[in-house]
Amino acid sequence: MNETTIRCRRCQKDAAPLARAPFKTELGERILAQICGACWQDWLKQQTQLINHYGLDPRDKRAREFLYQQIEQVLFAGGPGEDIDTTKQGTIEW
Secondary structure (H helix, E strand, O other): OOOOOEEOOOOOOEEOEOOOOOOOOHHHHHHHHHOEHHHHHHHHHHHHHHHHHHOOOOOOHHHHHHHHHHHHHHHHOOOOOOOOOHHHOOOOOO
């Protein structure tokens, strides 16, 4: 591993880091230091599904807290994250 790679916490591979932290917070710095670009892109797809499925407004504090919790679970704890039941599309109330 050289200075331009990190050991990704999620996929356990040596890979290129993100170009910059995705958030200006401690969580953003942890993602920058521990999550590779490929896993971050996977997360962004899952996040989009969650936002669309639940009709989340990322400007809403509760929605952001939910998404940050999902980031912790998916990227750092190795969990699957919130299960998205696509059979209920359009009927979920947040």
